[in-house]
Amino acid sequence: MNTLKVCEVSVIYPGSEGGESVTALSDVNLTMKQGDLVVALGASGCGKTTLLNLIAGFISPSKGYLTLGESLVEGYPRVLCGKDIGDEVTGPDADRGVVFQKHALLPWLNVIENTEFGLKLQGVDKTVRRERAAEYLKLVGLEEFHQHKVYQLSGGMQQRVGIARALTNDPKMLLLDEPLGALDALTRESLQELLLDVWRKTNKMMFFITHSVDEALLLATKLVVMSPRPGRITHQFDLNFNQQFLDCRDARQVKSTPEFIAMREQVLSIIHGDELATA
Amino acid sequence: MSNSKKMTLDITEAEPQRVDTKEERATTKASESFVDKLKHKCRSLAAPNAVPSGEYFGTPGAGDSRLISIVSAFLFIAIWAIATEGGFIKPIFLPSPFDVVERLIDITVDGFAGGTLFEHLNASLIRIFGAFFLACLIGIPLGITIGCNRIFRGIFDPLIEFYRPLPPLAYLPLIIIWLGIDESSKITLIFLAMLSPIVLSARSGVTSVRIEQIQVAYSMGATPWQVITQVIARGSMPDIMNGMRIAIGFGWTTLVAAEMVAAERGIGFMVLNASEFLVTDVVIAGIIVIGIIAYCFDMLMRYLERKLIPWKGCN
Ligand SMILES: Nc1ncnc2c1ncn2[C@@H]1O[C@H](COP(=O)(O)OP(=O)(O)O)[C@@H](O)[C@H]1O
Ligand SMILES: [Mg+2]
Numbered sequence: 296m297n298t299l300k301v302c303e304v305s306v307i308y309p310g311s312e313g314g315e316s317v318t319a320l321s322d323v324n325l326t327m328k329q330g331d332l333v334v335a336l337g338a339s340g341c342g343k344t345t346l347l348n349l350i351a352g353f354i355s356p357s358k359g360y361l362t363l364g365e366s367l368v369e370g371y372p373r374v375l376c377g378k379d380i381g382d383e384v385t386g387p388d389a390d391r392g393v394v395f396q397k398h399a400l401l402p403w404l405n406v407i408e409n410t411e412f413g414l415k416l417q418g419v420d421k422t423v424r425r426e427r428a429a430e431y432l433k434l435v436g437l438e439e440f441h442q443h444k445v446y447q448l449s450g451g452m453q454q455r456v457g458i459a460r461a462l463t464n465d466p467k468m469l470l471l472d473e474p475l476g477a478l479d480a481l482t483r484e485s486l487q488e489l490l491l492d493v494w495r496k497t498n499k500m501m502f503f504i505t506h507s508v509d510e511a512l513l514l515a516t517k518l519v520v521m522s523p524r525p526g527r528i529t530h531q532f533d534l535n536f537n538q539q540f541l542d543c544r545d546a547r548q549v550k551s552t553p554e555f556i557a558m559r560e561q562v563l564s565i566i567h568g569d570e571l572a573t574a
Numbered sequence: 575m576s577n578s579k580k581m582t583l584d585i586t587e588a589e590p591q592r593v594d595t596k597e598e599r600a601t602t603k604a605s606e607s608f609v610d611k612l613k614h615k616c617r618s619l620a621a622p623n624a625v626p627s628g629e630y631f632g633t634p635g636a637g638d639s640r641l642i643s644i645v646s647a648f649l650f651i652a653i654w655a656i657a658t659e660g661g662f663i664k665p666i667f668l669p670s671p672f673d674v675v676e677r678l679i680d681i682t683v684d685g686f687a688g689g690t691l692f693e694h695l696n697a698s699l700i701r702i703f704g705a706f707f708l709a710c711l712i713g714i715p716l717g718i719t720i721g722c723n724r725i726f727r728g729i730f731d732p733l734i735e736f737y738r739p740l741p742p743l744a745y746l747p748l749i750i751i752w753l754g755i756d757e758s759s760k761i762t763l764i765f766l767a768m769l770s771p772i773v774l775s776a777r778s779g780v781t782s783v784r785i786e787q788i789q790v791a792y793s794m795g796a797t798p799w800q801v802i803t804q805v806i807a808r809g810s811m812p813d814i815m816n817g818m819r820i821a822i823g824f825g826w827t828t829l830v831a832a833e834m835v836a837a838e839r840g841i842g843f844m845v846l847n848a849s850e851f852l853v854t855d856v857v858i859a860g861i862i863v864i865g866i867i868a869y870c871f872d873m874l875m876r877y878l879e880r881k882l883i884p885w886k887g888c889n
Binding site: 351386393395397 | 786793795808883
């Protein structure tokens with residue numbers, strides 16, 4: 296039931312006024328099951344965000360199709376002209392939570408109001424949603440910041456709010472587009488651990504975008520390496536470094552194991568090989 | 575692990591050596607006062623440019639300017655007083671500030687051109703704020719709808735773009751033919767002048783809402799209507815409030831035009847009437863009253879901005 300399938304999907308952005316059209320993704324295949332933590336790795340411009348947008352239902356594929364469970368995923372509003380379009384097709388919906396790199400918090404709401412926003416949209420009772428939001432704010436270490444203005448928080452704290460907000464909504468699947476890309480190394484590591492903890496506890500599907508090889512290897516159960524022009528998936532690896540990390544809680548130890556180093560070398564040579572080929 | 579232990583050890587070992595000897599204390603004191611002196615020198619040399627703690631260096635135009643404003647206003651009035659009381663300018667061109675104040679009291683108590691100052695003011699304020707209220711009531715939803723909806727944009731874009739650059743005086747005759755010369759035509763004229771900046775600002779406010787905010791709302795289960803009312807409408811408020819300030823400015827400009835035509839009350843009418851009879855002090859008194867009210871309104875808008883959109887300018 297909870298399976299995401301991406302089948303032979305291509306995305307072609309029409310060129311704007313005189314510009315050439317861009318093939319952002321070409322013939323992409325991907326399967327995600329309950330409990331998978333898929334990490335998409337690749338240089339910028341290789342179509343990672345495009346793939347996430349497809350899964351989230353923000354855009355439609357130009358060719359091929361995506362299915363989530365029994366429904367087709369397309370760029371549709373959930374309610375079309377006041378009529379529910381039913382279960383066969385789904386656009387962006389509460390079952391797929393999104394965390395962006397930045398700029399996604401609502402500055403007119405404070406921290407807790409941002410966190411409970413999804414539940415408010417769904418008409419959940421105020422005391423209930425406050426409680427749920429507080430629970431997740433505690434999880435991300437922001438229990439003392441409920442009333443703070445989000446635009447006065449540091450980048451790391453803003454990302455924590457974004458993650459807490461996505462979790463409060465309890466989606467089946469979490470889509471994260473370089474969520475830690477703008478953070479310093481220390482904050483980044485603590486949030487990586489936090490995300491892994493959440494993942495293990497809730498067994499959610501996660502789709503995580505990064506361009507850091509170390510981060511990708513540390514987090515993924517399934518690593519998807521992408522290359523640009525046209526964007527495509529070149530390699531997929533099944534990994535379990537995250538299990539090791541969750542057992543020993545020491546990222547440096549995991550990263551210094553021979554397996555990790557060998558894997559990193561392999562991935563780096565793939566990425567650099569690409570660069571040489573396209574240069 | 576062992577490394578950090580060693581470091582703490584080092585520190586405790588080093589501690590006894592750092593007992594303040596008299597000389598050492600003296601040198602620190604000397605250097606402190608030296609720094610103080612330097613700081614003092616810097617401040618006195620560059621007083622207006624020194625950044626108070628808690629503010630950033632390099633913020634354009636940073637610092638408080640209120641005192642300067644008060645001084646410059648007084649200076650302006652003083653020059654005015656000297657030029658007029660000294661007999662350099664004839665009162666028919668520019669009466670002295672004292673005469674103007676006297677006249678202001680006079681028209682407040684006894685009135686001018688068939689009404690007291692407050693009666694004139696009342697008539698004008700009802701027109702301008704009535705029109706403003708209507709323009710906001712219609713313009714804000716209309717602008718947001720135009721920004722969000724292709725069909726509405728297609729319908730209203732050419733209409734608004736066509737009438738927006740027209741001077742209100744150009745279509746005033748038409749409005750008089752349609753609506754007559756009573757209040758409704760005046761309010762309509764002012765309303766039309768205010769509508770376009772409000773619609774256009776709301777429209778551009780919609781495009782300035784971050785796509786990430788909209789997408790996140792959808793992926794938390796929002797309906798399009800919820801996205802419009804709870805994300806787009808709120809996110810475009812900075813632009814809308816800007817448009818409202820511009821609109822009020824247009825309103826005052828148009829008010830005088832509207833009151834030129836068969837009005838019996840109104841601050842614009844009072845000024846025009848006074849100018850016909852060369853009662854220059856009433857003209858100036860009227861202008862000052864309009865200026866003060868416009869300024870107060872602007873202050874109110876700024877206060878509202880601080881309350882409603884405090885994130886403006888932050889990221
Ligand atoms: N809305 C768009 N219109 C046209 N081209 C786009 C658009 N979005 C992305 N692209 C292009 O598609 C390619 C892939 O973009 P993207 O998915 O954002 O890559 P990534 O997230 O891996 O950096 C890039 O070449 C980019 O320029
Ligand atoms: Mg991207």
